[in-house]
Amino acid sequence: MKKHVLRFVTLVCVIQLLVACNGAQKEKFATFHGEEDTESQSKIEKLLKDEKSIQKGTAVFIDDIVLVGVEVKPFSKMRKAKIEKALQKKFEKEFPDKEILVSTDLKIAWEAQKLMKKELSEEELKKKVKKLQELAKEET
Amino acid sequence: MxxxxxxxxxxxxxxxxxxxxxxxxxxxxxxxxxxxxxxxxxxxxxxxxxxxxxxxxxxxxxxxxxxxxxxxxxxxxxxxxxxxxxxxxxxxxxxxxxxxxxxxxxxxxxxxxxxxxxxxLAGSVIVFGVVSAFLVALIKLILVTIGVTDW
Amino acid sequence: MIASFIMAFVVGGLICVIGQLLMDVGKLTPAHTLSILVVTGAILSGFGLYEPLIDFAGAGATIPITSFGNSLAHGALAEAEKHGWIGVLTGMFEVTSSGISAAIVFGFIGALLFRSKGNID
Amino acid sequence: MDKGVIYFPSKPSILAAGVVVGPLEKRSVFVQNFDLVYDDELADQKTNEQGHQIMIEEAAQIALQKKKLTKDSLDFFIGGDLVNQMTPTNFAAATIASPFIGMYSACATSTSSVIIASLLTELGGSQYALAGAASHHNAIERQFRYPVDYGGQKPATAQWTVTAAGYALIGKHQEGEPCIEAATIGKVADFQQSDPFHMGAAMAPAAFSTIQQHLKGRGQTVQDYDVIMTGDLGKVGLPILKEMLRQAGLTTKQLETVRDGGAEYYGDNPLFLAGASGAGCSASVFFSEILAELKSGRMKRVLLVATGALLSPLSVQQNQSIPTVAHAIEVTMK
Incomplete structure (x- = not known):
């Protein structure tokens, strides 16, 4: 019995490690966008770099939607909700005509990173981003 | 003794x-x-x-x-x-x-x-969890209503 | 990632230490200890302190029984905020916790599958 | 004559005994003297309580068989256990179908029932009487404490309720068999102890007062005995009793006579914390190990002091203290 439980636990851990490796990014801040738009791209990267308590940020840019997934530094996690709000405001100010979603949720950050890696058509990408938007709004 | x-x-x-x-x-x-x-x-x-x-x-x-x-x-x-x-x-x-x-x-x-x-055995945990949650919500509502704090 | 595990370990462990002290120094039964922790979780939730703790420690804050008081109070507070006085009452009955449902379901299944044995090792 | 001390001039004998224990009691240091060890505590029944009943029936059966008797020749059946209203013993008594009185002195039931059986024999009203007690770990644990599978942490002072039934066949005096010369019915002692996980401390004063009472009433000293064996004070309760006796003037040498069944039951196994307890603990030790020692002649005179904590789950939850009692029988062998 004990052995089985241990095996289950190791299995979970191994899966986790694999996921962790897949999600690892070389650059800390990255953006992805449907069409070429270097101006907004660098704007976003600057915004993210300015925020000290963030260790990794990924922005997905499609049509008029900007989805920003950020990973907060471990010891700043306590203020996650506040950081999220502040960043959201900053982005809204910078891109008044876009629909902005900043999320400090790890899941959103992971998914945003995954989207970066994949070669997706615009249609598929939009679908995925919409889904993440909904996911981020779920309460419990 | x-x-x-x-x-x-x-x-x-x-x-x-x-x-x-x-x-x-x-x-x-x-x-x-x-x-x-x-x-x-x-x-x-x-x-x-x-x-x-x-x-x-x-x-x-x-x-x-x-x-x-x-x-x-x-x-x-x-x-x-x-x-x-x-x-x-x-x-x-x-x-x-x-x-x-x-x-x-x-x-x-x-x-x-x-x-x-x-x-x-676990019933007391539920009882005290629910009752304290009720009281916490009630007290906070009173405090918000009289303007001591906000949500 | 590793940091998340360490946070969960330390915070979860510390909450258990508080429980152990209540039992050993305070001479309380497990039922008393757990009840106190649940009430503490609800009160922390009232001050808006428990959610940041969850953000910080993840499972270190959601796994201990204190999170049970938090989720109940969190739900009641949300309803109270939305509907005022009535919300406090109706909110209480809308609030559910996955912990209770899971415990009931698995308790029932456990009763179907197992019998109590006085084994010691 | 001191209060509670009874002398039996006809010296009723313990003709035989039957001891049946559960699977965990395989680890007991006394195991070679047990008559039957179950592989499963349910004894092929559906519930722990029914297993408890079967264990009592088998212990009684074994005691009778040793003297080639059947239950029809039995005059009285006296015993008890720790389950509410003693239903396992009551059901077993229905099977045994002889005149029956249920006894409840908690873990002191083993000696209190022997005292009643000896009195009935002394009066000439009984040729053969079965007396004893039993306890069943799972059945008792759920009643007095928590469900068996509940993961509560027990302190080092907690004792393990044994799964055991011990019954002795008491009859008219017979040469070559251990006989009961005297007994003491103890007073209830309440020293305001209230920790249900520390029975040793609650029961030690009762054992102390009964031992003193018996020695005084009989005009004896500790040296008159090969052993003074208490029932289930455990590894923590026994030193407390010894300290009380030492303060009452006993020397270190004399204190070596004082032993405890519960403390010795599982040897040094740390899994059982402070040792064994339960009505079946004293019964299974007295009616196996001690009887064997007497029969072999290694012991000539012993004082068996079974101790019982008279608490209920209700009284504990209502914050009442734990009253305790101890009953002693003096068994000799020529």
């Missing part, structure tokens, strides 16, 4: 509770259980559509499922003897209290035995 003198004699000769040792064991066991919980949370986040916020529910359910297996095979009581609060305070301990009562009272049938006694 009067009870007071006896109490003194008795305390002198009885083994002391090894508080430091117990606390360390509780920290270790409780910490490990929570780390496993964290691994399960990440597992659900990585493989299903759960965010950090929403992964809590499936994690808790999974932990209680594991508690069921450990309780059923008689392993949780050994963990409890070693870990003390370390295994009682995590939600697995709540699960253990419910599941052990259910298994124990199976002999009285599923309605009167399992149904009637399932919350024999």
């Amino acid at each position: 009067n009870p007071k003198d006896y109490e003194q004699l008795q305390t002198q000769l009885s083994p002391k509770t090894p508080i430091l040792k117990n606390v360390l064991k509780a920290f270790l066991v409780g910490g490990i259980i929570c780390t496993i919980g964290q691994a399960i949370t990440f597992f659900y986040m990585a493989n299903f559509d759960f965010t950090e916020r929403t992964a809590g529910n499936p994690t808790v359910s999974t932990m209680i499922f594991i508690a069921m297996l450990l309780t059923g095979f008689g392993l949780y009581k050994k963990l409890g003897q070693f870990g003390g609060a370390g295994s009682a305070v995590p939600v697995t301990g709540f699960g253990n209290a419910v599941i052990s009562a259910a298994i124990e009272h199976k002999t009285e049938g599923f309605v009167l035995g399992v149904g009637g006694n399932i919350f024999k």
Whole structure:
């Protein structure tokens, strides 16, 4: 019995490690966008770099939607909700005509990173981003 | 010998509770259980559509499922003897209290035995959780209404 | 990632240490200890302190029984905020916790599958 | 004559005894003297309580068989256990179908029932009487404490309720058999102890007062005995009793006579914390190990003091203290 439980636990851990490796990014801040738009791209990267308590940020840019997934530094996690709000405001100010979603949720950050890696058509990408938007709004 | 003198004699000769040792064991066991919980949370986040916020529910359910297996095979009581609060305070301990009562009272049938006694040990946790949540909400509402604080 | 595990371990472990001290120093039964922790979780939730703790420690804060008080109070507070006085009452009955449902379901299944044994190792 | 001390001039004999124990009691240091060890505590029954009943029936059966008797020749059946209303013993009594009185002195039931059986024999009203007690770990644990599979942490002072039934066949005096010369019915002692996980401390004063009472009433000293054996004070309760006796003037040498069944039961196994307890603990030790010692002649005179904690789950939850009692029988062998 004990052995089985241990095996289950190791299995979970191994899966986790694999996921962790897949999600690892070389650059800390990255953006992805449907069409070429270097101006907004660098704007976003600057915004993210300015925020000290963030260790990794990924922005997905499609049509008029900007989805920003950020990973907060471990010891700043306590203020996650506040950081999220502040960043959201900053982005809204910078891109008044876009629909902005900043999320400090790890899941959103992971998914945003995954989207970066994949070669997706615009249609598929939009679908995925919409889904993440909904996911981020779920309460419990 | 009067009870007071006896109490003194008795305390002198009885083994002391090894508080430091117990606390360390509780920290270790409780910490490990929570780390496993964290691994399960990440597992659900990585493989299903759960965010950090929403992964809590499936994690808790999974932990209680594991508690069921450990309780059923008689392993949780050994963990409890070693870990003390370390295994009682995590939600697995709540699960253990419910599941052990259910298994124990199976002999009285599923309605009167399992149904009637399932919350024999854990019922107080639910009662105090719900009542205190009610009071907290009520007090906060009063404070907001009279303008002391806001939501 | 590793940091998340360490946070969960430390915070979860510390909450259990508080429980152990209540039992060993305070001489309380497990039922008393757990009830106190649940009430503490609800009160922390009222001050808006428990959610940041969850953000910080993840499972280290959601796995201990204190999170049970938090989720109940959190739900009641949300309803109270939305509907005012009535919300406090109706909110209480809308609030559910996956912990309770899971414990009931698995308790029942456990009763079907197992019998109590006085084994010791 | 001191209060509670009874002298039996006809010296009723313990003709035989039957001891049946559960699977965990395989680890007992006394195991070679047990008559039957179950592989499963349910004894092929559906519930722990029914297993408890079967264990009592088998212990009684074994005691009778040793003297080639059947239950029809039995005059009285006296015994008890710790389950509410003693239903396992009551059901077993229905099977045995002889005149029956249920006894409840908690874990002191083993000696209190022997005292009643000896009195009935002394009066000439009984040719053969079965007396004893039993306890069943799972059945008792769920009633007095928590469900068996609950993971609560027990302190080092907690004792393990044994799964055991011990019954002795008491009859008219017979040469070559151990006989009961005297007994003491103890007073209830309440020293305001209230920890249900520390029975040793609650029961030690009762054992102390009964031992003193018996020695005084009989005009004896500790040296008159090969052993003074208490029932189930455990590894923590025994030193407390010894300290009380030492303060009452016993020397270290004399204190070596004082032993405890519960403390010795499982040897040094740390899994059982402070040792064994339960009505079946004293019964299974007295009616196996001690009887064997007497029969072999290694012991000539012993004082068996079974101790009982008279608490209920209700009284504990209502914050009442734990009253305790101890009953002693003086058994001799020529």
